[in-house]
Amino acid sequence: MNFQAGDATAFAVAAAQAPELVIVNPPRRGIGKELCGWLESSSVKHVVYSSCNARSLARDLAALPSFTARRARVLDMFPQTTHYEVMVLLERA
Numbered sequence: 001m002n003f004q005a006g007d008a009t010a011f012a013v014a015a016a017q018a019p020e021l022v023i024v025n026p027p028r029r030g031i032g033k034e035l036c037g038w039l040e041s042s043s044v045k046h047v048v049y050s051s052c053n054a055r056s057l058a059r060d061l062a063a064l065p066s067f068t069a070r071r072a073r074v075l076d077m078f079p080q081t082t083h084y085e086v087m088v089l090l091e092r093a
Contacts, residue, residue, distance in 0.1 A: 008022060008024050008026075008031065008035055009031070009032070009034050009035045009038070012035055012038040012039070012042070013034070013038060018042040018043045018044050019044065020044065020045050020046065021044070021045070021046045021047070021048070022039065022044050022046075022047050022048075023047075023048040023050075024047065024048070024049050024050065025050040025051075026051070026056075028052060028053040028056060029053075029056055030051070030053065030056030030057065030059060030060045031049075031060050032060075033063065036060055036063035036064055037063075039064060039067070040063070040064060040065070040066055044092070045091065045092050046089065046090065046091055046092070047064075047067060047089075047090040048087065048088070048089055048090075049061075049087070049088045049090060050085060050086070050087050050088075051085070051086045051087075051088070052083065052084070052085055052086075054086060057086055057088070061088070061090075064090065066092055066093055067090040067091065067092055067093065068090065068091055068092075068093045069088050069089070069090055070089045070090070070091045071088070071089040072086060072087065072088045072089070073086070073087045074086055075087060
């Protein structure tokens with residue numbers, strides 16, 4: 001087993017082989033078209049997507065049609081504020 005931390009897009013475009021699982025926690029802008037495109041064309045089986053912005057999460061999920069959301073949770077990590085985190089487990093359909 002190997003674990004790497006860093007920019008997911010930079011890792012993806014430089015990888016010789018796709019991992020089974022990708023975990024992303026992007027800024028509010030989301031993971032973007034480049035990483036969505038790479039995930040779609042890769043052999044990645046699962047993605048754990050942690051998001052603090054439901055709009056960019058929805059946009060990115062729409063750009064990942066070969067993945068199905070299997071589980072999702074809203075996490076109130078900042079009580080008494082309007083901020084939240086959404087964790088979604090995606091699985092290749």
